[in-house]
Amino acid sequence: GAVVSQHPSWVICKSGTSVKIECRSLDFQATTMFWYRQFPKQSLMLMATSNEGSKATYEQGVEKDKFLINHASLTLSTLTVTSAHPEDSSFYICSARRGIPLHFGNGTRLTVT
């Protein structure tokens, strides 16, 4: 069964609003979670590494003020897309690390209108 739960699975929002995506590890504690973004017909791009109890580490070119990551507990990380714009429309996927990071959420399809 799924060991990483991502919610919501899809969301439509208006331009200028903020959207929060949750990633939960269901039966283990994840000190590290990873957030990826996937453009249509392309590979996954790592956005940031989320560390419990500390600030996230963002990849080069990812705006930390736009993509806010909070890893408040050992089982929950959230990604908030602030002031969303149509170009933020994408598929966002989280991964939780238990040993080797094998476990992915089912992804969130974000559409900004």
Add this chain to the structure above:
Amino acid sequence: GNSVTQMEGPVTLSEEAFLTINCTYTATGYPSLFWYVQYPGEGLQLLLKATKADDKGSNKGFEATYRKETTSFHLEKGSVQVSDSAVYFCALSSDRGSTLGRLYFGRGTQLTVWP
């Protein structure tokens, strides 16, 4: 640095055909290697993995062998089914320092199997 180069698709096959999707990598240290599968509209599912040289990962009829000498991890299946239609990603996981646990993905290969 770490990177994965994967055969570009799309790949179109008839049912029961033989499948090979090539994957090569560059890495520092001793990475673990993975194949993930993504069905339409879904997240990634681990298909198989290998953690050291000469290991063979296998699952659902798919196989891949970790070849250190050729830095490759090619995915094979002897007889594909329509239900295998998906995007396949080759990936490696670093075993070092600040990048420990991070996954590096290939660009993905779209497989379509026709009945």
